[in-house]
Structures are given as C-alpha cells and as structure tokens.
Amino acid sequence: MHQGRLCCYVYERRRAQTAPAICFDHLERTMKLAILRAGATLAFAFSSSVVAADEQMLELATASGCFICHTVAPPAGSSVALAPAYEQVAARYRDDPEALGYLVDRVLKGTAYQDQNWGGAVNMRFMPPNVNVDREDADKLVGWILSLEGAPDSALQRHEGALALAATNGCMICHEMNPLQGVKAIPLAPSFREIAAYYDGKPEAREHLLDSVKNGTVTKPKIWENVNMRFMPPNISLRDEDVATLVDWVMALEHEGVTAHPTEVKPGQN
Ligand code: HEC
Ligand code: HEC
Numbered sequence: 001m002h003q004g005r006l007c008c009y010v011y012e013r014r015r016a017q018t019a020p021a022i023c024f025d026h027l028e029r030t031m032k033l034a035i036l037r038a039g040a041t042l043a044f045a046f047s048s049s050v051v052a053a054d055e056q057m058l059e060l061a062t063a064s065g066c067f068i069c070h071t072v073a074p075p076a077g078s079s080v081a082l083a084p085a086y087e088q089v090a091a092r093y094r095d096d097p098e099a100l101g102y103l104v105d106r107v108l109k110g111t112a113y114q115d116q117n118w119g120g121a122v123n124m125r126f127m128p129p130n131v132n133v134d135r136e137d138a139d140k141l142v143g144w145i146l147s148l149e150g151a152p153d154s155a156l157q158r159h160e161g162a163l164a165l166a167a168t169n170g171c172m173i174c175h176e177m178n179p180l181q182g183v184k185a186i187p188l189a190p191s192f193r194e195i196a197a198y199y200d201g202k203p204e205a206r207e208h209l210l211d212s213v214k215n216g217t218v219t220k221p222k223i224w225e226n227v228n229m230r231f232m233p234p235n236i237s238l239r240d241e242d243v244a245t246l247v248d249w250v251m252a253l254e255h256e257g258v259t260a261h262p263t264e265v266k267p268g269q270n
Helices: 002-016 028-037 053-063 086-093 099-109 135-147 154-168 192-199 205-215 240-251
Strands: none
Touching (some): 086 135
C-alpha cells in the first residue's frame, strides 16, 4: 500500500535524524489510524468554546497525520526538517489573500509535479496528497496554520507533546479526545475528556488512574458503560514517568459541558 510505504519511509528518515527537536517520532501508527477512521469516526463535532481552538486544531492535525512530517515550531539547531514548520508557513503566506484557497488545494492534492515552494529548506521534495482529509477539515487546518503567530505558548507545547506521547504509545487506537457526536457507533473506549469529567474532584483519582493505565482495568469493577471493550489491557511497555505525564494530562483536560457515562456500580456487582 502506497501510504504504508510512505510511512515507513518517513519513519526511517526520522530515525536517521538525531535532532532532539523533532518530537513527532514514529507517528506512522496515527496515520494508518487516521486513514482507517477517515470520515465518520473522526467526528470532530465536539466544539465546546472552552476547549481552546488551538488544542482542537492540534488534535485534528494529529488525527490527520500532518505531524508525521510537520511540526508547529521549526526544529532547534541546524537540523533540516522533513517539511516546513507551520509557523514558517504562516509567516510566508499570512498577508496573501489568496493563500487559504491555494494551500487547501495543495494539502488535498499534494504537491508532486507542482511548484516546489520549500525546496532546499526541507528534506522532502513534495507533500503527498492527504487523502484522509476532507475539504472542510483542510479549510480548518490551513486557516489555523495561517493564524499562527510567534512560538506556541508553553501550555500548547505541553498539549502537543502529550498528544504525541499518547499517539506513539497507541492510546489513540482506542481512545478519542472528545465524545463522539452525531455518530451512531459505540466507541471502543471512553474519550479522554469524559475521563477528565468523571474523575474531576474525586479523591485518589490520580492513584487509581496511574494504576489503571499501567496495569489495565481487567481486575477492576467496570466503570465505563457505552464502550465496546470490556476492559483496557495493561500498557506494560510504558515508562512510569510517561504514565504519570499521560494521566496528569488527561485529568487536566478541559471538560466543561462534557458528560461522562460511567456504569452505576451496584452493591454486590463486580
Ligand atoms: C508525508 C509528509 C507530509 C505530510 C503527512 C503532510 N505534509 Fe504538508 N508538506 C510536506 C512537504 C514536504 C511540504 C513542502 C512542499 C513544497 O516544498 O512545496 C509541505 C507543505 C505544506 C504546506 C505549505 C504548502 C506550500 O505550498 O507552501 C501546508 C499548508 C501543509 N503542508 C499542510 C499540511 C497539512 C494540513 C497536513 C495534514 C493534513 C500535511 N501538510 C501533511 C509534507 C507533508
Ligand atoms: C486496546 C484499547 C486501549 C488502549 C490501547 C488504551 N486504552 Fe485506555 N481504556 C480502554 C478501555 C476499554 C477503557 C475503559 C475500561 C473499563 O471500562 O474498565 C479505558 C480506560 C482508560 C482510562 C480510565 C481508567 C479508569 O479506571 O477509569 C484512562 C485514564 C485511560 N484508559 C488512559 C489510557 C492511556 C493513557 C493509554 C495509552 C497509554 C490507553 N488508555 C490505551 C481501552 C484502551
């Protein structure tokens, strides 16, 4: 499969680069996922105004596979990135009134056999067509990219880092960030914002979740209904510090207006 080979290629290129600034290592899984999910299950309908627009766009770009090649900020030092950083794209096109339509087209169709606008500045010769992205999402993504100004603030950088950590460790194979909306399908697992809502203010939530993420939930009373999997398998290969980073991140996610759907645990029920 063409996309699959491309992913491996990108991954190998990434591994060959030693630059620590490249923080989206082997996201090829995300890309496959994004392709699998193209359309319905991407369901990006959740739009609480409290969830910062930037966070939502980072999530959409992650799910769309853009960060396999791009980063938001340019890499530090002298390493050459695979693709232009979004801040560089913004700086170049911000004042061009035609840029939105032009770039949306480039994103959808890819740039092979067309002008090479970043030749010499980046390591890849062209962007392949992003076949898993529809025009509406491409519009949103490019609009967001063009709005970027200056370095992302530290909260956004943390969100970017945690998203990448979750994606590389396979969390997003089962979890969505937001509850599915307008889709009949039952999700595999509770969305991260529902988890944040459910555990908000509960004592010992952190200890409980550290244990759930590390060791899985098979031995625990069932907490989540409306999900398709009975339990979460242990995430044994995850380092303890990454477990903590992920749990703290999930717990701190904005979740105003999000309703969690936990199972009533009745006495005597396991
Ligand atoms: C496989 C790697 C790859 C992926 C995945 C990818 N891009 Fe690109 N992108 C590139 C490269 C390489 C360029 C530079 C092309 C050039 O030199 O004209 C580029 C350029 C761009 C540009 C600037 C185009 C121009 O003409 O200046 C935008 C905007 C962009 N990408 C957005 C996206 C978005 C949004 C996504 C996800 C939906 C995405 N890209 C996914 C590699 C990629
Ligand atoms: C194979 C699918 C799968 C993967 C991969 C997965 N989860 Fe889960 N996760 C689930 C399911 C299913 C539940 C609900 C479990 C239940 O109802 O007992 C869950 C529940 C959770 C919970 C809430 C646990 C609780 O006790 O309420 C957290 C937090 C969580 N997952 C985080 C993560 C993180 C972080 C990762 C990546 C390191 C991850 N999950 C990977 C399927 C998965």
